[in-house]
Amino acid sequence: xxxxxxxxxxxxxxxxxxxxxxxxxxxxxxxxxxxxxxxxxxxxxxxxxxxxxxxxxxxxxxxxxxxxxxxxxxxxxxxxxxxxxxxxxxxxxxxxxxxxxxxxxxxxxxxxxxxxxxxxxxxxxxxxxxxxxxxxxxxxxxxxxxxxxxxxxxxxxxxxxxxxxxxxxxxxxxxxxxxxxxxxxxxxx
Amino acid sequence: xxxxxxxxxxxxxxxxxxxxxxxxxxxxxxxxxxxxxxxxxxxxxxxxxxxxxxxxxxxxxxxxxxxxxxxxxxxxxxxxxxxxxxxxxxxxxxxxxxxxxxxxxxxxxxxxxxxxxxxxxxxxxxxxxxxxxxxxxxxxxxxxxxxxxxxxxxxxxxxxxxxxxxxxxxxxxxxxxxxxxxxxxxxxx
Numbered sequence: 513x514x515x516x517x518x519x520x521x522x523x524x525x526x527x528x529x530x531x532x533x534x535x536x537x538x539x540x541x542x543x544x545x546x547x548x549x550x551x552x553x554x555x556x557x558x559x560x561x562x563x564x565x566x567x568x569x570x571x572x573x574x575x576x577x578x579x580x581x582x583x584x585x586x587x588x589x590x591x592x593x594x595x596x597x598x599x600x601x602x603x604x605x606x607x608x609x610x611x612x613x614x615x616x617x618x619x620x621x622x623x624x625x626x627x628x629x630x631x632x633x634x635x636x637x638x639x640x641x642x643x644x645x646x647x648x649x650x651x652x653x654x655x656x657x658x659x660x661x662x663x664x665x666x667x668x669x670x671x672x673x674x675x676x677x678x679x680x681x682x683x684x685x686x687x688x689x690x691x692x693x694x695x696x697x698x699x700x701x
Numbered sequence: 702x703x704x705x706x707x708x709x710x711x712x713x714x715x716x717x718x719x720x721x722x723x724x725x726x727x728x729x730x731x732x733x734x735x736x737x738x739x740x741x742x743x744x745x746x747x748x749x750x751x752x753x754x755x756x757x758x759x760x761x762x763x764x765x766x767x768x769x770x771x772x773x774x775x776x777x778x779x780x781x782x783x784x785x786x787x788x789x790x791x792x793x794x795x796x797x798x799x800x801x802x803x804x805x806x807x808x809x810x811x812x813x814x815x816x817x818x819x820x821x822x823x824x825x826x827x828x829x830x831x832x833x834x835x836x837x838x839x840x841x842x843x844x845x846x847x848x849x850x851x852x853x854x855x856x857x858x859x860x861x862x863x864x865x866x867x868x869x870x871x872x873x874x875x876x877x878x879x880x881x882x883x884x885x886x887x888x889x890x
Contacts, residue, residue, distance in 0.1 A: 556713030
């Protein structure tokens with residue numbers, strides 16, 4: 513591990529801590545079990561507010577010093593008030609953010625210094641599905657395209673391999689491209 | 702449509718506009734084709750910032766008066782700086798927001814006045830997957846549970862049916878429980 517020893521902080525990633533974390537999990541695999549959570553409160557119409565804070569992981573509950581709160585809504589063209597992005601847009605944001613975080617970690621682990629990473633995600637959706645007007649049209653995105661611009665001190669093929677490895681280990685990419693079982697419970701009292 | 706005519710605004714939903722939108726799409730189905738987008742810029746380490754604004758829909762490009770920007774990061778226990786939620790948490794937020802928006806629309810269309818809607822989403826994830834330590838463990842959530850509390854002027858079974866109809870027509874629920882093809886392009890110059 514000469515590369516990591518000579519410069520433990522790379523791309524803002526503490527590679528020494530990253531490798532120490534991997535070693536810790538190898539020795540105690542049960543600390544890798546996490547549970548993430550989000551809560552949501554309806555405000556009016558399609559406008560609602562989500563809150564993210566507590567999570568379980570590394571064997572204990574974690575409470576952040578502050579809540580992260582995010583408004584969601586539909587735009588006026590969909591009879592909403594534009595008080596926040598649509599939920600479907602938050603999903604595209606989650607995908608870009610996950611791939612980007614992984615990319616920085618992978619590059620750091622491989623000794624590659626990144627200078628710039630930005631991306632655009634586009635999702636095509638035909639609302640005939642969610643409007644209930646055509647049962648042959650799905651509710652969600654038909655296709656999602658991610659376009660990355662990645663610059664750093666490595667040849668193009670090495671930078672592409674970093675993106676590919678991030679894709680291969682992305683939690684959100686996995687959720688979007690494979691299915692996850694979802695249960696919904698309702699309390700009315 | 703006596704119900705909607707007698708009280709066009711219900712749950713903050715302009716039901717007259719909602720039904721007019723449905724009629725417009727029935728007459729011109731191509732206006733239902735939308736494209737949503739998110740952009741992302743890497744900041745440092747696992748910290749990055751997403752921006753949501755422009756989208757295409759109803760036959761034209763739309764630019765909102767302001768960008769919506771959202772920071773994402775990993776928590777310290779995952780060698781991040783907690784500058785925002787994890788991408789995987791944004792995904793849970795998107796799911797709750799989508800089901801909640803749909804629920805308000807469905808209730809309004811059915812003449813049900815809601816008084817309170819809140820929810821919690823939990824996602825179980827074993828990081829042995831994304832850490833590359835066990836190839837039998839998936840990268841994403843193994844299971845997601847949504848718990849709704851719904852109150853309004855309808856019997857429990859009618860309120861449950863509203864949630865069920867929202868689930869049946871949710872874009873994000875569809876994406877999470879079914880797969881979407883995702884392509885990733887990389888530019889390195």
